[in-house]
Amino acid sequence: xxxxxxxxxxxxxxxxxxxxxxxxxxxxxxxxxxxxxxxxxxxxxxxxxxxxxxxxxxxxxxxxxxxxxxxxxxxxxxxxxxxxxxxxxxxxxxxxxxxxxxxxxxxxxxxxxxxxxxxxxxxxxxxxxxxxxxxxxxxxxxxxxxxxxxxxxxx
Numbered sequence: 001x002x003x004x005x006x007x008x009x010x011x012x013x014x015x016x017x018x019x020x021x022x023x024x025x026x027x028x029x030x031x032x033x034x035x036x037x038x039x040x041x042x043x044x045x046x047x048x049x050x051x052x053x054x055x056x057x058x059x060x061x062x063x064x065x066x067x068x069x070x071x072x073x074x075x076x077x078x079x080x081x082x083x084x085x086x087x088x089x090x091x092x093x094x095x096x097x098x099x100x101x102x103x104x105x106x107x108x109x110x111x112x113x114x115x116x117x118x119x120x121x122x123x124x125x126x127x128x129x130x131x132x133x134x135x136x137x138x139x140x141x142x143x144x145x146x147x148x149x150x151x152x153x154x155x
Contacts, residue, residue, distance in 0.1 A: 008058070015062040016103060017125050018044060022066055023099030033070045037063060068106035076105030083145035096129050097139070104143055108150035115147035115154035 003011070021044075022036045045057045069076065080101045084093070104122040107113050119140065126139040148155055 011056060011058040012061055013121060013124065014045075014057040015059070016065065016107075016121050017128055018057055018062055019065040019069070019103040020096065020099045020122075020125055020129070022062075023069055023102050024096050026070075027095050027099065033066055037066055064111070065103050065106050068110040069102040072106060072109055073102060076102050076109065079105055079109075079146050079149055080142065082149065083142045097126075097135065100125055100129075100139065101142065101146070105146060105150070108143075108147055115151040119143045119147055 018040055022040050025031065026033065026036050040062065041059060045059070045062075100122055103125075104118055107118045108115060111118075122143055123136055123140050126135045130136070
């Protein structure tokens with residue numbers, strides 16, 4: 001079966017949402033990246049998330065995002081801290097947002113995905129976790145700052 005461009009985009013979006021969930025789970029439980037990755041690939045992909053059918057997801061993007069978020073966590077966290085207001089270091093923000101910034105940071109630093117696509121995709125992920133909240137603007141502002149640092153050539 002050949003997938004349309006729209007289906008491929010939905011699969012990538014699903015993978016980004018799952019990557020944030022997986023990073024959150026790792027932080028909360030102390031589980032390893034390998035254990036969480038297997039759990040998500042075996043049991044979570046294709047699961048409905050609230051009213052959204054998240055398809056199967058792009059397993060390669062999911063796995064790479066997780067690996068890169070773990071392997072490059074220190075530089076990603078430092079980049080995120082520079083984007084946050086001094087009174088709100090990364091350790092003080094919601095753990096879901098930490099996972100989101102780590103996943104997005106991994107894509108900004110380690111993928112060829114254009115910065116504006118990364119920002120747009122992760123703002124949509126923030127909407128999924130915090131519908132109607134102020135987090136959308138917060139995530140957009142932080143990711144814009146991170147993207148300008150990681151991929152200045154995109155601006």
